[in-house]
Amino acid sequence: MPPRTMYEKIWDAHAILEMDDGTWLLHIDRHLVNEVTSPQAFEGLRMQDRTVAHPELTIAVADHNVPTDNRDGPIEDPASRLQVETLERNVEQFKVPYIPLRSARQGIVHVVGPELGLTQPGMTIVCGDSHTSTHGAFGALAFGIGTSEVEHVLATQTLRQRPSKTMLVRIDNALCAGASAKDLALHVIGTLGTAGGTGYVIEYAGAAVEALDMAGRMTLCNLTIEAGARAGMIAPDRKTFDWLHGRPNVAQGEEFDAAVERWGALRSDASAKFDKTVIIDARDVAPMVTWGTSPDAVVPINGVVPDPEDFPEQQKPQLHAMLDYMGLAPGQAIEGLPIDVVFIGSCTNGRLEDLAAAAEIVRGKKVASGVRALIVPGSGQVRLQAEDLGLDLVFLEAGFEWREAGCSMCLGMNPDRLAPGERCASTSNRNFEGRQGTGGRTHLVSPAVAAASALSGKIADPRKLER
Ligand SMILES: CC(C)[C@H](C(=O)O)[C@@H](O)C(=O)O
Numbered sequence: 001m002p003p004r005t006m007y008e009k010i011w012d013a014h015a016i017l018e019m020d021d022g023t024w025l026l027h028i029d030r031h032l033v034n035e036v037t038s039p040q041a042f043e044g045l046r047m048q049d050r051t052v053a054h055p056e057l058t059i060a061v062a063d064h065n066v067p068t069d070n071r072d073g074p075i076e077d078p079a080s081r082l083q084v085e086t087l088e089r090n091v092e093q094f095k096v097p098y099i100p101l102r103s104a105r106q107g108i109v110h111v112v113g114p115e116l117g118l119t120q121p122g123m124t125i126v127c128g129d130s131h132t133s134t135h136g137a138f139g140a141l142a143f144g145i146g147t148s149e150v151e152h153v154l155a156t157q158t159l160r161q162r163p164s165k166t167m168l169v170r171i172d173n174a175l176c177a178g179a180s181a182k183d184l185a186l187h188v189i190g191t192l193g194t195a196g197g198t199g200y201v202i203e204y205a206g207a208a209v210e211a212l213d214m215a216g217r218m219t220l221c222n223l224t225i226e227a228g229a230r231a232g233m234i235a236p237d238r239k240t241f242d243w244l245h246g247r248p249n250v251a252q253g254e255e256f257d258a259a260v261e262r263w264g265a266l267r268s269d270a271s272a273k274f275d276k277t278v279i280i281d282a283r284d285v286a287p288m289v290t291w292g293t294s295p296d297a298v299v300p301i302n303g304v305v306p307d308p309e310d311f312p313e314q315q316k317p318q319l320h321a322m323l324d325y326m327g328l329a330p331g332q333a334i335e336g337l338p339i340d341v342v343f344i345g346s347c348t349n350g351r352l353e354d355l356a357a358a359a360e361i362v363r364g365k366k367v368a369s370g371v372r373a374l375i376v377p378g379s380g381q382v383r384l385q386a387e388d389l390g391l392d393l394v395f396l397e398a399g400f401e402w403r404e405a406g407c408s409m410c411l412g413m414n415p416d417r418l419a420p421g422e423r424c425a426s427t428s429n430r431n432f433e434g435r436q437g438t439g440g441r442t443h444l445v446s447p448a449v450a451a452a453s454a455l456s457g458k459i460a461d462p463r464k465l466e467r
């Protein structure tokens with residue numbers, strides 16, 4: 001067998017047959033279902049009188065449309081209520097395992113899947129959601145699919161796919177103090193551009209990636225999609241195995257040892273060929289802040305808003321439009337920009353480690369007056385774990401809101417939204433126009449920068465805060 005990349009190994013283990021048009025039929029090990037992209041898929045099954053082929057490999061949870069402040073009554077917004085109730089009806093009819101809204105396990109599907117041990121090395125994992133790339137942090141091939149594909153997977157547990165090209169992003173050396181996985185991810189996107197990964201599955205490797213904890217690896221893989229790539233993945237290692245050990249749905253005892261043996265063999269062979277290799281020096285990564293309406297419009301926190309006039313002619317109109325929307329001028333400093341809202345959460349940065357990083361900065365301090373600051377745990381489990389550590393009190397005493405789990409202000413599909421013109425330091429992954437509410441202005445940052453900004457009322461560098 002010629003040397004293979006991890007992607008090729010997982011692909012080979014799941015490829016069932018090649019179709020006439022050069023696509024392949026892939027077996028899918030895990031199908032995650034949310035309320036947004038599944039209604040028509042279930043409807044399609046119903047119309048053709050089909051069933052879900054493997055409910056036991058499927059799990060559903062509502063995350064985008066759920067309110068995160070009050071879960072007592074029915075969901076107030078009629079459109080959101082309909083989405084969630086439709087999912088509940090569908091999972092009941094099609095016998096798909098479901099995590100109910102009021103379960104302590106409910107949360108963003110990309111936080112819940114790994115937590116429950118449903119995400120494991122070597123698996124193919126799909127979900128009707130682009131940030132499915134998150135699960136690649138475990139050495140899985142995980143990617144987002146469209147609604148018609150959701151229907152196909154529900155009906156057959158297979159998916160038609162074209163093989164991707166492979167890209168190795170090797171990140172050498174160590175991140176500096178104050179720079180996190182989020183900053184690294186934004187730096188990678190800034191380097192590749194939002195289309196730089198198109199057609200590729202990215203494997204991240206190198207000393208800086210190995211040094212990341214699992215939460216950081218998930219953050220990095222989560223943002224891969226913002227560089228246009230199909231998926232991001234990281235070879236599983238001791239950290240991965242230890243993280244999975246003892247979780248529900250993960251093999252135990254001798255079976256676990258056998259799984260570890262198999263998982264260890266997934267890493268790319270030393271002489272495997274990638275279609276493209278990009279080398280990044282982790283020492284170049286500072287805390288990063290986006291200034292525009294695309295995740296690659298990003299600069300280090302001590303940088304300035306670029307001048308569209310310095311760019312090629314064809315890019316100028318778009319860059320001017322970005323600055324106009326964001327209410328920024330060329331040459332303006334990013335640090336010190338006044339903000340109205342801080343959002344800490346999402347499938348990018350809503351895990352316990354993210355909340356802990358923010359709490360470390362917030363402890364004993366107060367949110368600046370006039371700033372609305374939200375902490376939204378990525379899952380009910382994260383919320384409970386944080387409460388066990390007393391982090392909820394750290395945030396509440398500082399003046400943050402402490403919420404239930406969900407996508408929340410990552411996107412305006414629930415009551416947590418920006419008002420027009422409001423500026424937000426957000427730990428989420430997209431800064432598109434209107435993403436957090438019509439007319440809202442999003443700056444993507446790490447949990448540490450978001451926390452420091454909440455205290456300062458301005459985009460602030462956590463390294464400069466008084467301790
Ligand atoms: C609503 C959903 C389909 C969408 C996605 O695919 O990513 C959302 O999660 C997002 O982050 O924009």
Ligand code: SF4
Pocket residue numbers: 063064108129131346347348406407410411428429
């Ligand atoms: S938290 Fe944001 S990025 Fe993640 S699934 Fe929800 S809406 Fe999409």
